[in-house]
Amino acid sequence: MIFVVAGTSEGKEIVTFLLDKGYKVIASVTTDFAGSLFTENENLKIITQKLTAADFENLFVNNPVKLVVDMTHPFAVEASENIITAAKATNTNYIRFERENFSQDYDYENIIMTDSYEEAAEKLINIKGNVFCTTGSKDLHKITSKIDVSRVFPRVLSLSTMVKKCEDLGIPNQNIIAMKGPFSSSLNIEIMKNINAGVLVTKESGETGGIFEKLEAAKFLNIPVIMIKRKEVNYPQLVRTIEDLKNYIEVKNEN
Numbered sequence: 001m002i003f004v005v006a007g008t009s010e011g012k013e014i015v016t017f018l019l020d021k022g023y024k025v026i027a028s029v030t031t032d033f034a035g036s037l038f039t040e041n042e043n044l045k046i047i048t049q050k051l052t053a054a055d056f057e058n059l060f061v062n063n064p065v066k067l068v069v070d071m072t073h074p075f076a077v078e079a080s081e082n083i084i085t086a087a088k089a090t091n092t093n094y095i096r097f098e099r100e101n102f103s104q105d106y107d108y109e110n111i112i113m114t115d116s117y118e119e120a121a122e123k124l125i126n127i128k129g130n131v132f133c134t135t136g137s138k139d140l141h142k143i144t145s146k147i148d149v150s151r152v153f154p155r156v157l158s159l160s161t162m163v164k165k166c167e168d169l170g171i172p173n174q175n176i177i178a179m180k181g182p183f184s185s186s187l188n189i190e191i192m193k194n195i196n197a198g199v200l201v202t203k204e205s206g207e208t209g210g211i212f213e214k215l216e217a218a219k220f221l222n223i224p225v226i227m228i229k230r231k232e233v234n235y236p237q238l239v240r241t242i243e244d245l246k247n248y249i250e251v252k253n254e255n
Helices: 010-020 032-036 053-062 077-090 117-125 140-144 160-168 185-194 211-221 242-252
Strands: 002-006 025-029 044-048 067-071 093-097 111-114 130-133 152-156 197-203 225-228
Touching (some): 025 032, 053 077, 111 117, 117 140, 211 225
Parallel strands (some): 130 197, 197 225
16 A cells, blocks of 8 residues: 655646556545545545644554655645654655755846745835735735735635635735636736736745746746745655656565
8 A cells, every 4th residue: 555645736646647556545635625636446545634743653554554655745844744754653665756946047037035934024025016926825924914915916726715814814805816727927927917916926846836937927027036945854765756756666566
């Protein structure tokens, strides 16, 4: 049995690959919406809740888990640390999939790198104009606590829970952009033009996270980008591509 913590868009691809190969799979996600994206299969068990290190450990012990595949979001550091702790405690094989980091060699001089949401918010105080915020709703309060909420235009998933989080922060309803990607450069440009964006706030995600399409739009409109860096984690085993992950799984399960 293979345990996949599927916090990124590639999670579904890997789960499908494993099921096609005949593996039994447990897929862990944090929302019912994420769980609904998987096709029902007799060899697939889906867990839709946030798990602690103790929860992971219990699942690894009480199920014949040979390998755990950590595909959490690059910013879900606590989740990865919990999985690593549980894998070590139960002597379960662990592999981390993480997209390549954003290249700071990208040809645009108006990118401001920050270490945290709090630092990003401080930078926004001194930048005029509306804020196109594409970091999701989870840490949005760290932005709105520092600047006028009327300036903030968050793009979040088109789920009522996400919209409510924004509303609870006092963000005007007309500012909330509830859409599910992927987003092309041209669509990003039109959104930024429509809201009269003066700055883009984003996270240091990989290519499949739409980072280049956002940067291309900001560059085209010549507006600054505030980018929040990923946290560094010492992963026991790490691969950067889906093909490398598939190869690792097949080799590991041949032994």
